[in-house]
């Protein structure tokens with residue numbers, strides 16, 4: 641199994657520790673983990689040049705950094721994306737990465753490999769907002785076509801992992817262990833549900849009448865998705 645773990649932050653605080661706990665529980669000796677830290681691995685800000693949408697993702701001025709991460713996700717069965725809660729949102733550096741991945745939303749050119757993956761959206765907060773952050777992260781993954789997304793959000797009542805009260809650490813450990821057991825059973829078995837299929841079909845209808853972006857339309861045509869083909873089995 642391969643896992644891609646994208647940290648929406650560069651430091652090793654509560655969010656990092658919870659994500660690492662999940663990584664260790666999911667991984668066995670044969671697991672390869674691709675780990676990225678924002679902003680070290682974040683591409684530069686999206687310049688709004690539209691090259692990825694209109695010509696192809698390889699034309700993005702930041703393609704080197706973006707495609708390295710996309711390739712890791714493509715190879716992985718599980719994608720974990722975490723972020724501390726900053727002002728009730730994900731970190732800016734993580735959002736910057738997501739902006740670069742808009743071209744692979746279902747409304748443009750989704751990767752067929754995404755339709756069998758498991759996503760984990762994770763956030764910690766001192767008090768409030770982590771639930772909302774995981775909702776935002778999960779929304780990004782669902783637009784890529786990821787069919788099964790788990791959300792983990794914890795209010796840790798602290799500004800660093802060392803200060804997190806033991807009772808909260810215990811709760812985090814129990815919930816992470818339980819969830820990892822469920823996820824392990826799902827690896828390789830995730831399939832699109834009604835929501836993913838419904839969205840894909842609406843996008844398919846849109847692509848059938850697409851006269852405004854031939855890069856997108858040709859991509860759907862080449863995959864045979866405008867006719868009977870689908871990115872899932």
Ligand SMILES: Cc1cc2nc3c(=O)[nH]c(=O)nc-3n(C[C@H](O)[C@H](O)[C@H](O)COP(=O)(O)O)c2cc1C
Nearest residue numbers: 653654655724725726727728764765766767768799
């Ligand atoms: C810039 C910034 C903004 C924050 N905004 C919030 C917030 O909106 N709500 C909240 O409860 N905690 C907020 N916090 C606290 C962190 O969300 C919280 O300490 C979190 O667990 C930090 O995770 P980390 O240890 O992985 O950095 C903020 C912290 C920072 C540095």
